Amino acid sequence: MDFLKKTNIIRRNLTHRMTKNIGNSSTTNFIPINNREDIKRILICRPNQRLGNQLLMTPLVQEVINTFPNSKIDLFVKGNLAPIIFKNYSNINKIIQLPKKPFKNLIQYVFVWLSIRKKKYNIVINVDKGSSSGRLSTKFANSTYKFFDDENEYSKLKYKDYKHLAKHPVYSLRFFLSTIGISNNVEMAIPSLDLKLNSEEITEGKKMLNQLIVNKEQKTICLFTYATGNKCYSELWWMELLEKLKKEFKNLNIIEVLPVENVSQIAFKIPTFYSKDIRQIGSLIANTDVFISADSGIMHLASSVQTPTVGLFSVTDMDKYQPYNKNSLALNTNILSTNEIIKKIETITRN
Known part of the structure; x- marks a missing residue:
């Protein structure tokens, strides 16, 4: 240090x-x-x-x-x-x-x-x-x-x-x-994370996604393989997960969003998207069907555009940081194998 x-x-x-x-x-x-x-x-x-x-x-x-x-x-x-x-x-x-x-x-x-x-x-x-x-x-x-x-x-x-x-x-x-005298309906649901993308941004995100995928009629899984410090999973771990994703979801598109560092834990093996524009990244993710990443700011970005998000946790507190939107999951990789993770992801892709 x-x-x-x-x-x-x-x-x-x-x-x-x-x-x-x-x-x-x-x-x-x-x-x-x-x-x-x-x-x-x-x-x-x-x-x-x-x-x-x-x-x-x-x-x-x-x-x-x-x-x-x-x-x-x-x-x-x-x-x-x-x-x-x-x-x-x-x-x-x-x-x-x-x-x-x-x-x-x-x-x-x-x-x-x-x-x-x-x-x-x-x-x-x-x-x-x-x-x-x-x-x-x-x-x-x-x-x-x-x-x-x-x-x-x-x-x-x-x-x-x-x-x-x-x-x-x-x-x-x-x-x-x-x-102090302000009564609210305390039973109302907590608002979700929300980047508030407009229709033009969503449309532009769809165009960018279509440039990356082959089968435009099929669902798309989006990966983000980077994270800071000890939250980042090894290349070996991600490569094993990628191979099992490809085997289990043969008919789905799989892409990767790259971090600002422009690195990939899967050696750029699948189509990649790179941008430094947060709203542009969000608009692309908003057009995908499942987002998978370790605990990170981009994980919360995926939640904020309402894409079902799978958060992978090994060191940080899931109760504090898990992805928050509809149909999202927080998975403890210390106790789940990659096969078990695949089964969890499958429940989201069915929706």
């Missing part, structure tokens, strides 16, 4: 210890909200640049829009992905972007932080209780009501999927809003 990575880990650990007790979603001395129409300005804080983490925020953003349809929402984020992900979210007013590398852009970094203090919000929402910068920004922002994503025992005991990073903040926000 190089010096910068070690320094970053130490920094994160120290920051987390210093900020873990910052802020509580307390309603003491707050005037209950009698009319949700009074909530006009909302700030949602998720200062993290990772694709997966920002996509996992989309159910919460939809929940806020559904609850306060006439509100204008600002997002406090990091990096350049949020404007791409939330391009078609009409309630988004402003995306406040921290630079991805703060030490190289220190003056900009400071001014971005100061900007969330200048504006008066009705509610500020922290997406992830474990985010130090999220809690700090929620505390720092100028707002009447502040939600820090505190756990509550009621929701924790009631909902089996409470731990999931796309669902937990929605459950917790619903509970918090009920304490």
Whole structure:
């Protein structure tokens, strides 16, 4: 591990210890909200640049829009992905972007932080209780009501999927809003991840897919064989899975979406698609029938375009990160053989 990575880990650990007790979603001395129409300005804080983490925020953003349809929402984020992900979210007013590398852009970094203090919000929402910068920004922002994503025992005991990073903040926000006079139908389903592709993007994705496949009448399986760190499966593992996929699904097309690194764990043995455009990748995946990958940001991208997604897990927590959309699966490869994985995939291809 190089010096910068070690320094970053130490920094994160120290920051987390210093900020873990910052802020509580307390309603003491707050005037209950009698009319949700009074909530006009909302700030949602998720200062993290990772694709997966920002996509996992989309159910919460939809929940806020559904609850306060006439509100204008600002997002406090990091990096350049949020404007791409939330391009078609009409309630988004402003995306406040921290630079991805703060030490190289220190003056900009400071001014971005100061900007969330200048504006008066009705509610500020922290997406992830474990985010130090999220809690700090929620505390720092100028707002009447502040939600820090505190756990509550009621929701924790009631909902089996409470731990999931796309669902937990929605459950917790619903509970918090009920304490300040905003009643919601708490039994409503949590919104799915949603990139909100438009019809033109879907059509373009179909054209790109048709350039890769031979049999345009058959279903298509899409693979993504890369992942970061120890989440990445070996070439040997992926090659074994590919051969069994080919044998079991002889009449189906199989393609691979490549990562930005332009590498393949199956040695480019099948038709490949490469792009750095997240929405373009999403539009292609949206036209496929099954998506298979290890836990990664692209896995969540597949979920966000409503393609049935098979998430492969060996080291990360499935309860927190499993793909979330209709007909998706999370598979623990520590206990399942490739033959068993094939049988699980077969259940999705039948739908």
